[in-house]
Amino acid sequence: MTTLAQFLPQHLQQNDVPAELGSVLQSVVSACEEISDKVRLGALAGVLGMAGTGNVQGEDQKKLDVIANDVLIDVLKSNPNVAGLASEEEDTFVACNDNGGYLVLFDPLDGSSNIDVNISVGTIFSILAKPEGALDTESFLQKGQNQVGSGYVLYGPQTQLVFTLKHGVFVFTLNEQNEFVLTQENPQIPAATKEFAINMSNRRHWFAPMRQYIDELLAGETGARGKNYNMRWVASMVAEIHRILMRGGVFMYPQDKRDPSKPGKLRLMYEANPLSLIFAQSGGAASNALEDILSIRPTGLHQRVSVIMGSREEVEHVNELHKA
Secondary structure (H helix, E strand, C coil): CCEHHHHHHHHHHHCCCCHHHHHHHHHHHHHHHHHHHHHHHHHHHCCCCEEEEECCCCCEEEHHHHHHHHHHHHHHHCCCCEEEEEECCCCCCEECCCCCCEEEEEEEEECHHHHHHCCCEEEEEEEEECCCCCCCHHHHCCCHHHCCEEEEEEECCCEEEEEECCCCEEEEEECCCCCEEEEEECCCCCCCCCEEECCHHHHHHECHHHHHHHHHHHHHHHCCCCCCCEEECCCCHHHHHHHHHHHCCEEEECCECCCCCCCCCEEHHHHHHHHHHHHHCCCCEEECCCCEHHHCCCCCCCCEECEEEECHHHHHHHHHHHHC
């Protein structure tokens, strides 16, 4: 079996990837190993329940939200290659090391509303090269296609690491020695699928193209799509994305009519961009129903976006409906 420590140096050398980038990835992974221990122990470690605080999004924080965020910040600050970081839980960016060449953005614990009921959650991360000049908010506001790496760690029945440095996607599983072991190379998302994931309770708020699309899927083999679909909804984006990476499907969190000022619910920088890069490297697609997510120019650290991602045929069909 090949551990991450054995795999990474060879992967960096073969693909002419800087060792410093590998070091940043290893720091993220180290933090996630610590977070995995906290998630696994749950009530035994007294880390379940509410923290009694809110984040910049106006959302109540779970204790593990705060713990995971602090762990990542502490570990990344100690890496001299990290110039700065940005977290979904922080108001603004955090400066780290003046001579660092990389920026890390992360959702420390995606799906945290599921923590107390023991459903899979995860950490999502994005790595960017730091532009020349002084570190400021603008340094982080790069298109998703500029990412030099991204990935996630899923804390489920197994703890699994999935990442790309833009030379394929690799899946590692945490073993009993607390080492990540390579368990899959270059998974490919099927172009066609019969499975979709969406929160149907919001249907009345969707715009007409999305209502039409879901109605087509629900009509099954008697409808326009000519086949039956199954619906899944975990309410943990990283868990939904992992299922699609493993067997295909489409995940959607579309814009709706409730707040016209918000073009979606999910965060471009911490969720949509890093997961879209994983999908781009594994044959999938990701859009906001109008354009490729990786081509969107960010305007703010906490920018929200509509998300349709997964099997290419479904994403392209949703895009066509929105152009009509």
